[in-house]
């Protein structure tokens with residue numbers, strides 16, 4: 312065995328100890344869902360302020376984001392009524408029949424085409 316061989320035979324040992332040392336320094340991987348705090352995205356779309364906004368937010372946000380309301384092309388009162396009734400009848404939104412007019416009132420006031 313010449314000198315070079317002697318030198319090279321030590322390489323794996325040196326490498327292994329470097330890797331081991333590096334391994335100890337590595338931060339433990341944490342599951343973000345395992346902790347007691349879960350950060351939600353802060354860019355949740357917010358409805359225009361006004362009478363009924365809170366009612367709509369609480370009645371309509373259990374299944375989807377308010378983006379569905381906000382990014383809709385402006386709908387007429389009749390279209391909003393049909394939309395809300397569809398949420399109830401087809402998708403099972405837990406809305407009572409007597410809150411539908413208040414929901415539609417807000418939606419028409421804030422997300423309808425401008426009156427001519």
Ligand code: HEC
Nearest residue numbers: 370371373374375379380383394395398402403404405414
């Ligand atoms: C029970 C669950 C649920 C609730 C509560 C709910 N929606 Fe929806 N909504 C849906 C589903 C399902 C869709 C269709 C999603 C898709 O097509 O990707 C939808 C779609 C929509 C759309 C997009 C247009 C369309 O007709 O697909 C609008 C606008 C909308 N919802 C408004 C509302 C409003 C306003 C409320 C409150 C009155 C509401 N939603 C409450 C389930 C719900």
